[in-house]
C-alpha cells in the first residue's frame with residue numbers, strides 16, 4: 229500500500245533522508261523510531277507530498293504521490309502531533325467542516341457515529357474544541373480518518389504529550405483501524421507503544437533506516453537495547 233523506493237531528500241549540504249526503501253501493507257502499523265533529526269518527519273512529509281523528493285519515489289496504492297496528489301489526498305488521513313482545529317467550533321462542527329473540505333457530506337447522525345467510533349464521549353460532541361484535552365483533539369483526527377474511509381494513516385508523533393490512558397486509547401483505535409485493513413505509518417519516540425501497537429518497527433539514524441523488524445520478533449527490553457545500541461554506535 230505504501231512503498232518508499234530509494235527515497236532521498238537533500239537540503240543543501242544535509243541528507244535528511246538517504247535512500248529509504250520500505251513497504252507497508254494493508255493492516256500493518258509501521259512505527260518509525262529514531263533520535264531527533266533522524267528523518268522520520270521527512271519520510272512522513274514525503275508521503276504526504278508536503279515536500280518533493282530529491283530522488284526516488286514515495287508510492288501509495290501504486291500511485292507516485294508527486295504525480296497525482298489529488299488521488300493521494302483521497303486515500304490518506306494525517307494526524308500530526310498537534311492537530312489544527314477551530315477552537316471556537318465544536319468537535320462535531322470541526323468534523324463537518326474538514327470532512328466537507330475533503331468533498332464529503334454526511335448527516336449529523338452519521339458524524340455522531342464517527343465521533344463515537346473514535347471514542348469521543350457523547351457529552352463532548354457539541355462542546356467547543358478549546359475545552360478539549362489533547363487526547364480528545366486527536367480523537368477528532370481519528371473521526372476524520374474514519375469519515376474519509378482513509379486507507380492510509382500517516383501519523384507524526386500523535387501520542388506525544390498524551391497521558392498513558394489517552395495514549396492507550398489512541399493505540400486501541402489504531403488497532404481497530406488496522407483490523408479494517410488501514411495501512412499506518414507512524415513516527416514516534418514511544419518505544420513501549422511501538423512494541424505494543426505496531427506490527428513492524430523501523431529504526432532510523434541520520435536519514436538511514438538502520439534496522440527493520442517485526443514486533444513479534446522482539447520483547448520490550450531487547451527492543452530498547454537494540455535502539456540504544458544504534459543510537460550509541
Ligand SMILES: Nc1ncnc2c1ncn2[C@@H]1O[C@H](COP(=O)(O)OP(=O)(O)OP(=O)(O)O)[C@@H](O)[C@H]1O
Pocket residue numbers: 239242243244245262263264265266267268269270271415
Ligand atoms: N526545511 C528544512 N531545511 C533544512 N533542513 C531540514 C529541513 N527539514 C528537516 N531538515 C533536516 O533534516 C533532518 C531530518 O529531520 P526530520 O524532521 O525528518 O527528523 P525527525 O526524525 O522527524 O526528528 P524529530 O524526532 O525531532 O521530529 C534533520 O537534520 C533536519 O535538521
